[in-house]
Amino acid sequence: MSELTLGITTIGDLLENEKITRKIPESDNGKSTKKTAGNIPENTEITPVSLIIPDYQRPYKWKVKNAIRLLDDIEEARRSNKEVYRVGTLILHKEKDKNEYNIVDGQQRVITFSLLLKCLLEKAEPKDETKDETKDETKDETKDETKDEPIKFLDQPLKDNDDNKRNVYQNYQAFTRRISLLKEGAKTDLREYIEKNCELVVIITDDISEAFQFFDSQNTRGKKLYPHDLLKAYHLREMRNCTEDEIKQSVEKWESIDQGELAGLFDDLYRLKEWIKGDKPDKFLSEKNLDIFKGVTAQDNYPYASFYKSAYAYIKTANSTYTPFVTGSGRMNLFQINAPVIAGQPFFEYVKHYYDLLTDIRNNNKYVGYFVNGNDIVETLNNRYNVGDGDKYIRLIFDAAILLYVDRFCHNIPTREEIDNLDIFIEYVFIWAYSLRLQQDSVRWDSTLNYILEKSDKGKINSFNIYKMIVTSDSPKSLFKMLSAHLKDIEKSLVKEKYRNDDPDLKKPNSLYEWFMKLFYIKIESNGEFSRQQNFNR
Structure with a gap:
């Protein structure tokens, strides 16, 4: 059985003393959430608590505006004499048989409080030896004990990430500048308020799956x-x-x-x-x-x-x-x-696999010189025809077809034949996808769907479901044969005027029709493959 513990801690105890101030007894929870037997005594501490930033955590994203807003909120609470200022929830996953607690949720806030306290501790006023120590001896002793206490949480290295480096440095500098403006004595008052009055609700579980479920619930509440x-x-x-x-x-x-x-x-x-x-x-x-x-x-x-x-x-x-x-x-x-x-x-592996694959296709990255060989079509489309919604819809269906083809017919380490075949397929899919662009001034989502599903009310040329054709083909050769049979010429009179630039330089603006004609009139042989001849005369 997993063990679930609820607690409340002050920021000072958590970050300076490495402890959670008190557990919440079962009777205080409204229902039994602790999955082990027995009630918990009031004010029982959890110590030591070594906070860990696990490898799966995202980088530190809080920027200066977020950090300063937190400081503003704290100062407002202090001026309003709030005895307890709750600053959020911390979800921790406890490693079994260790005193290490992985931060599942609350990392951004904990790092920011650590930077703020570090800044305040370094800037704390030295003890005034001339003060009457009989006035508040206990309070002065507390100041002496905490003033030079390191924030051990900050000793652990963050991932070597630009966000981590930039935001930690900039937020610390922002806190330093802000604190330097405080009047005499105010720095100590602020530090003590953060240490003793700012509190976190803490949820601890030794079941990591349960911890992530708490995280999802906590972070999606109200949005x-x-x-x-x-x-x-x-x-x-x-x-x-x-x-x-x-x-x-x-x-x-x-x-x-x-x-x-x-x-x-x-x-x-x-x-x-x-x-x-x-x-x-x-x-x-x-x-x-x-x-x-x-x-x-x-x-x-x-x-x-x-x-x-x-x-x-x-x-x-x-x-x-x-x-x-x-x-x-x-x-x-x-x-x-x-x-x-x-x-x-397997679902998480599936997501990462297709994210990497689609990113490579869209960035024309892995596929240049590896699959696509610096394909002129892809490079030209990356530089042109990518501004309006219509262009984006066409590029979307173009990329989707390449993704499906690669998924079905290309190995992780492709053969020479696979590389050549993908290059051929890109020419076919360009003719198919951009036929719609040539025939419509304005390409909308509904017209894109109708084109794919052969439901165009105006009978668009080359309207057919290429995706179904790909998954029903047992080889690139059989696919190319079907594409050759389905793809048709578009008369120039049917091409929208803005795409009729006859300039032979196909990388100039509005030369989309010339691209189409160049590719379409490469001789398509009976076996369904482009002949690769360089004579493009019609």
Whole structure:
């Protein structure tokens, strides 16, 4: 059974004395939340408490405006004579048989308070030996004890990250400047108020999965969730039989991705999965569509579920041996976009895999000289036709087709033939995607969907579902043959005027039609492959 403990601590006790001031007895919680037997005596301390920033934590993101706002709030509370000023909640995961407590939630605030206290301790006024020590002897002794106390929490190294370096330095400098403006005696008063009156509610659990669930609940209260936040919580619950290290590694993969980019990734994968089925997706993933990413669970024992789980387990095992290197085949892909997701740990691997793959495609990074060979089409599209919403919709369906093709037909270490075939496919998919752009002044989301699903009310040329065509092809050669049969010429009279620039320099503005004509009129041979001849005469 996991152990859940609630506590309250002052900032001074936590950061200077490495202890949590008191536990909250069960009777104070309103319900029994402690999962071990017995009541907890009032004001029982937890000590020592060594706070750790785990590897899976994000960088320190608080900027000067956030740090100064916290200081302003504290000073306002002190001026208002608030006896207790609650400054938030700290969620900790306790390492078993250790006094180390990993910060799951509250890292930004704890680092900021540590910097502020360090600054105040360094700037604390020396004790006035001429003072009448009989006035408040206890108070003076407390000052002496804490004045030069180091903040041990700050001794641990932060990740070598630009955000960490910049924000820690800038916030500390901002605190130093602000504190230097305080009147005589005010620095000590401020320090003592932070140490003794500012409090954190602390939640401690020895179950890391439970800690992350508390984190999700705490951070989404009162604000709308990203759909992928719900997926994270769902798949963490499916990891109940995994080790702590496996859970940590999964969360690290997740947290390494910018949350806005993560939302975009799920939007892309959701749309692609719907297009493959021939369905019309919403523009963005929402809570009502989450089942598509919940996948096959450990409890599912249907034949199809057993097949996919067995395939994942086999490939995972094979990739961890010397087999890929002995056979020369390289590591096998664990995932396919049109296959069900495996719930739990594989889901987090799935997300990281497709994030890296799609990022490489969109940045034209790994694929230049490796897959795409500096393809002129990709480079030109990166520099032009990427401004308005219409251009972005066309680029979206272009990238999605490349992602699906790479996912289906390209190994991690491609052969020469795979490299050449992908280059050919890019030419085909350019003709398909940008046919819509040539035929419409304004490309909207609905018209993009209608084009893909062959529902265009005006019968757009080259309107067909390329995604379904890709997943039903058993080889690039058979795919190219189908594409050759489906793609048609566009008469110049049907091309919107702004794309009719006849300048032979295809990288100049508005030369999209010339690109199309150049590629389309490369001779398509009976086997469905471009001939690669350089004679582009019509």
